[in-house]
Structure formats: structure tokens, C-alpha cells
Amino acid sequence: MPVCIIHKTTADSKGSCSKYTFYLNKENQELIAEKKYDRQQFFFDQHQNKLSSTTAMQKIDQNTRGKGLTRKEDKYFTVTLNFSEKELSYLAEKATGRKGIDNVNQMSKKEFEKYNTNIREYARNAMKNYASNFRNNISKNDIVYFGKTEHKRKYKGTEKEVINGKAKSGELKPGLQSHVHIVVSRSHKEKRIRLSPHRSARNTNNHKLRGRNVPNASFDRMQWVIKNEQSFDRQFKYERSLNEKFEVQYALKNGTPEEKIKYKSLIQENNLDKSKELEL
Template identity: 40%
Template sequence: MPISKPHSTLGAKNTGSCTLLVNYLNKENQELEATINTKNSLKEITLLENRKQDFFNHQKEDTSPIEVIDSIDRNIKKLGKTDAKYFAPTISFSQAELKHVISLATEKKNIDNVWQLSNSEYGKYNHLLKNYIKEIMDNYAENFNRQNKGLQTGNDLVYYAKIEHFRKFKGTDEEVKRGLYNSGDYKPGLNSHAHIIVSRKDQTQRLKLTPTTKERSTQRSIGGNSYQVGFDRMKWINKNEKSFDTLFNYRRSAIEKFDNQYILKNGSPREKDLLIKKIDESKRLNKQKNVIKRDFKGPKR
């Protein structure tokens, strides 16, 4: 399942400027630039330049860090000094999901590192991921239930997203503790993920949007005007999963589904046992169907 965390700020305080966070999210570009400065080959330099990632949103594909900071920091009308000014959701994927997206971009099944992609394939892969992030932000806007106030899609938000393709080991990782890797080493495999910076205020600066609220969907009334507040995080995660499966025609197994993963992690012993039996039975039936299909087709010639 795509892991959608609505409230991560990566250690930065979100009551002030987003400058530190934006600079942190530009780290891959900075590392690529440092590598470029050691190269003399035009081919290598071009390859590395094409691997840089810009911020993007519904309206623009190539936004600079300065523009991101200016846009988010100015969108704070009627917010107090100690109020949250922005939130920084993160979106992560499983290896199976990333391999599927890469296969759509390249028609290849054996890619296990983005450096194996040509510049053209890399561009297509990023384009698919960006389209998905835009759908996630449509879901984000919809999940506040403020359509009657003009909050319809990601177009009505002030947000910027950035795709990253690498993760590094930390000292707390088991692989580092066992001496297999050092802290700071790049993790193997596909590690593409997305960081998003989204203003607490919408484009009009009339609405306060807080994805960390404990309220899921609550009706309130002030001066005779009724309005709805809240953000159902479970609903958002489920909608993001469905969007992924629809957009990429992904056939998600039962064990990959968020609802089932949630039960396996947080359910009662009885709920876990019933789910495991249900999944095992589903696997058995699917295996039986595949055998029937194979026998129906007859032997290969």
C-alpha cells in the first residue's frame, strides 16, 4: 500500500518559515551537483543534470526552492505566531508498487535501481509518479469536506511536492547495527518516495486546513451558518490506495491492502486469525483458478 503520512515535518517546526524544510528537501539535487563538479565528461554531466528533481504542483512542473518558500511563507493570513503554517505529508511505496510503475514506464520487469533507467525512461517514470501525487492532493482537498466553501481539488491548495529516489541508512537501522552497512550509505533497491509541503491556508486564505485534527467529520454552526470540519486520515489513506490501483491498473493482493495491514498490526487476536484464514483461502482459490486456466489452454507446443 502507498504509505500516506499527513503530518510529517521531518523535524522542522511548522510554526515559522518553511526555509529549513525546503533546503533539506533539496539535498538530492545538492548531492548531484557535488558529483557533477567532479566530472569532466559531457555525457556524464548531462546524465546527472537530468536526474535532478524540481518542486511541482497542479499548476507548474519546475518550481525553484525560493519560489516554494515565498509562496508558502506568504500564505498565512490571520494565522498567529504559534499557529502551524504548513504541513509536510510524505508518500512512500512498496517495492512491488514501484516495480509496477517502472514496468509501465519502461516495459521492463527487472529494474531494481533507478540508475538502470535511461534519461527517457527516468522522465516517464517521474511523470507517472507526479500524476499520482497530484491525485493524492485532490484526495487531500476532498477529504476536508469543504466543497461548499470552494475547496474542490488540489488546484485550490497551496502546495509543492518533490520526488526523491534515494534513502540512506541511519544508525538506528538494523542493517547498520549488524555491520552490513554504515550510517549514511544509500539503501539498495527502489526507494522512490514523495515529500509535500502544503500550506495550512487554501488559495483564498479563507480556510484553515489541518490534517492532524482529531475530528474526522464534524458539523458546526456559527451565527446560523452550518459548516463541516475534520480530516479522516484513514479515509485519505484508503482513497490514495484506490487511486494508485486505478491509475496504474495495479492488481493489489489481499495482504497488500491497507485495511488488512491495519488489522494485522492493530487488530485483536481473533480479528488477525480470521483475516489470515481469509487471505489463505483467497490464495488457495486463486491458485486453483490458475491451474484450471492453464489446463484449459492445453500443453504448450
């Protein structure tokens, strides 16, 4: 399942997003040093494919001014859209027509562009789902965000591979590692509504903050993950196995003993049916 991570806010989230924006240029800087200019990735939003760093940054910063947010409140949120190894292999095969792609450098320029286009359009669908997931009839045109696709990941010193001595901190991780970083404004594009993915539908009722006429829209993070999984499958005609489904993985981890037994049994039956199909 595509994993949609809404990161915890930091002190930087209460001001300009400039620091994070320029941080997201790290992969392009490496590509420039390697003279792989045509492999660079641009910032994008719901309608544009090539935003400069300055334009992307200003989209967020300008949208939070005069929107009823105080100095101590978060002005933006950061999100990462991640894919499973199987999903990335599937996307690579759709872009190239070949199996066994485990590095984007194995793709031609045309194949790489198609691969990136598919990921970018999926991110746009995910942000459309993000908007509609708020309980205030919010649409994709009501949110302000920008995204950036990256194709590399590096080991961190805290990861088990580094701790166990199988990798070094800073080394590139093998295989396809494509993912999307997103910065989204807390403010509605026009109206004075706070759009926080940290404000759960379970603990708010779209109430107005005391002393200020600025309502908060509630957000259901679990539903957003489910919608994004459905969007991926629909967009790419992906036949998701039972054990890849979010609801199944969630039940196996957090469900009752009865639910865990039920889903384990269903997965075994599903795998058995597939084995019989292969034999035939």
C-alpha cells in the first residue's frame, strides 16, 4: 500500500518554508555535480509541472499571511508519499514495458519522463483526496501545496542495517527508492479556515477557536490512506493482493485476536488459490 506520512511539526513549521524548500534541492545538486541535468526534478503543484524553488516557497509563505494564524501556530505541514517495492516495480514496468528495473538510471529519458509523470499525477490525486478528506466541503482548488519527487534514499545512522554493520550511514539504499515530498499550507486558499491533518475528526467538531472567527476543519488520516490506496489501484489498474491492503495490514497489527485470525486465514486461502492458478 502507498504509505502517506504526515510528519510532526517543528519550530520551522511556524515560519517560512524556505529552509525545507531548499533542503529538497539536495538531489538536484548531486545530479548537477554528476552532469545528469536531464534527470533533475522540478517542484510541482496541482496544475504546474515546473515551479522554481522561489515560486514554490512563496506559494506557501504568501498564503499564510493575513489568514488569522498567530506567530506561534504552524504555517505549513510536510508530507511524504512512499511506495512499496512491489508498487515501484509495477510503475517502472508500466513506464518501460520491461520487468526487473531496479534503478531509474536503467530507464531511457522518455521512459524516465513517463515514470515521473505517473508518480506526479498520483501525488496530485493524493492531494485531491487530502482536500476532500476535510469535513468542510474542501476541494483540490482550496488547498495550497507543492510537491517534489525524489529517487534516492540514504541510510541513516539509526537504521538497523547501519547498526548491524551491513551498511554505512550516508550510503545509497539499493533498488527503486522513488517517493514524493509535499509541503502544504495550513490555510485555505481563500477562506479563513485552518486545514490541519493533525486535527482528528474524533476530537473536534469544526469548532471556532476561542476569541477568533477562524474555524478548524477536521481530518481523518485513516480514510486518507484508504482513499490513496484506492486511487493508486484505479489509476494504474493495479491488482492489489489481500495482504497488501491497508485495512488488512491495520487489522493484523491493531485488530482483535478474532480479526487477526480471520485475516490470516483469508490470506492463506488467497495464496493457496493463486498457487493452484499457477499450476494450471
